[in-house]
Amino acid sequence: MPGPEVTAFLNALNETEHLAPERMLAYQRRLLARLLPHAARETGFYRDRLSPVLRNDGTFDWERWNEIPILMRSDLQDSFDQLVARNLPKSAGGVNEDVSSGSTGSAVRHLNADLQNFATACCNERFFAWHGIDPGALYARIRITDHPDAVWPNGRRLEGWRIAYDRSVAIDLSTMATMDQQIEWLERIRPRYLMTYPSILRTIASEMAGRQKPLRFDAVLSFGEMLTEDARRTIEDGLGVHPLDRYGTGEVGHISAVCPQHLKHHISSELVLVEIVDEQGQEVPAGTEGRVIVTPFYSLAMPLIRYDIGDYAVLSGEPCSCGRSLPVFERILGRSRNVFRSADGRRIWPAILSSEIGRHLPNRQFQIVQLDFDHVEIRYVPMPGEQTSNVAGLTAYVRERLQSEVKLSVQPVDAIERSAGGKYEDFKSMLD
Template identity: 35%
Template sequence: MNASHRVAHPIHPFIPATSIEGVAWPAVPGSAAAAVLGILDQLGQTQWWPPELIRQYQFRQLGSLLNHAARNVPFYGARLAAAGFRPGDTLNEATWRRIPVLSRRDVQDNGRSLDSAAVPREHGTAGLISTSGSTGTPISVRRSQLSYLFWQAITLRDHLWHDRDVTAKLAMIRFDPEGHAKPPHGLEMPNWGEPTARFYPTGPTAMLAIASPIDVQIEWLRRHDPAYLQTHPTNLFHLARHCIAHGISLALRGVSTVGEALTPEARAACREAFGAEVTDIYSTREVGYVALQCPGGPHYHVQAEDVFVEILDDAGAPCLPGQIGRVVVTPLHNLATPLIRYHLGDHAEAGAPCPCGRGLPVIARIVGRTRNMLRLRTGQLLYPGYVVSKLVEVPAVIQFQAVQRTIDRIELRLVVRQPLTAEDEAAIRRIVSSSIGADFAVDIATCNAIERSASGKYEEFRSELLE
């Protein structure tokens, strides 16, 4: 019997908050918590289902979503009819494949005609979520309260999978648009916040704006001495490298990352600097969770109970394990603005079934935003992540950003400690040509700072041909 989240003797018992005076254990959750814990209990079982069974039930839920969309969403009425789907039909794979992929631009252009005219009352009110992503093409969708129940349950699943002790202290170095967590002090909170603290007694949280200088971040972390750290991958990479370079040790039990593609170099630097493994989270504001890292390795499991994920090649066919393609998602439970076969704007590598035994589909790695790839003359796309780890090994370089301007020209923007010598420049050009080929002219420009995008993300590589 392996229908549980993990081993029989957990290191950190995960006991919900009780709602009944005089009952300490087992807890009796309140009615609001019971729905989410009821979902979580099912997730504990469905993760072990065979892939075919998971897919069969996904199609049952997709059929329900399409029925709703065909009847209630103006945009989908004609689109689904053209694909051969009629309300009341049982959905099959052939019909599904005829539905066109929905681009970010489609969402932008069609605005509120993607909204449902009538969301079932039990799904609660729908809030408007606006997101610019890193692309500067803002979209907005409505997300129902019901879709947040799944978001909450999957947040808890992530803690369970990675055996986090939620009673310990959490530090978050995150984008801080409201300016609540300015350096050097940041912000202190009594618990881990929504949704974890709603269900479990947790330890405190400290938060610091990601715009803080790296040495200020490290001083702040030393002061707080947290068990866990959550931040963006590029920030983690620079934190780890700074600690390694200056012999600073921080005793972290775990690190989690969100918001950007996590490179193998950042994983390795984190392990070396902190002796801690990174667990990455793949989610977006308009969709919610897409995939969580497997407890057994660096790859990801699609959160298949709440989202249907396809990785498609240029011809629109599903990628085989080892192939890289577009990430196309369909959130299963948000009827307020149904996104059906929505291209997130990311590329990922399809994975083989996981030896951990979970039947949830596998994403081997998230390659990154499509526009963070390099376009070659042959039309191929390449992710130049390797450049990242090598360029910061040039002593003069503090920070950099590479921008593909044309099919054969790359601009490197560098923040430097001291003016570049001819040797530095030669080393930089060697790194670029050895990692992406010699077919590019490289323009080197120095600047004082490289800003994060409006959403707090940092792009080390960006192609202007893929925007």
């Protein structure tokens, strides 16, 4: 049974997900009213930075919120010591230091207090409950881990890994296992649930094509990488279930999770304030693409106030028909380094289908890299045996999707290079 603190937090989340927008805003401001004075008092970085909002009499000028400068990843790299809180309230608990995955191209050190990790774990429990995930079933998790026991052929068994269930069981396997080893392991342990990165789910789903006895799961859960629409369709076709996706970062924690009735993400507004802004830092209307700016309310050890996480997204202007009042991401577009750019400054999100790549260039995995404004390279792991490629057809397809007469080169490789954090990126731009 979960402890009283977990039960209380989960009960609160069950109520707050239905709050009217004005009540949610008041709820968020109460949390900000604790975070902002703490940051100004306990860090050198925020001592004067929050002055637009913090009045001398202890009240808050919320109308000037957007005058607080946006915090960049480079600030975390350059001003780590100044961002660390000198003292913490007792409720924050202990502190752990970690390094973010660096999927935007620049890894950063960060601190998380126990309270922040606790809040994220509780939001994960809400996500599991939304989707009817059985806490007593076996979970397989293929993820980045350097634990010596999490290796093929057995993996590492964990009990009580879910905060609300002491008897929950998961088995971890390191991503260092080959794809053939991962599939053999899954066939052997037969978990009801599989949790891993979208790129791995997609590859497993592709490998199931044509098998007489393909792998089947009650649900597959994705995290840690951007789940593209193309990957979603491949996973659904190959594994027979919708991938249940979550969105967050190591330094921020949980941000959003996919709705149980629809495929769009609900923002966990109880944990984080999300803003979408343009390149000048001005708020954009719903339905407009912009930079994702977040303020996690429980980031007491290292306050992250108006933090640019390096992603682009679009907010929905309509409430979700599921009945929850939590805001909705219309689309989560991806990292800034995953967007291509044209010579005239336009951003291009590559809407390139893996099925079309495979039709012209049979592969086990691929990555499309923008080397220059007019040069794109496809790196791919060839299928076993001799295969027929149609580079001319592939070039025509890529040019049509990018709406540009780019030069296309193809490069066979033994393996697709991972990012600094050990994750895969389908699309990567080498332009600054």
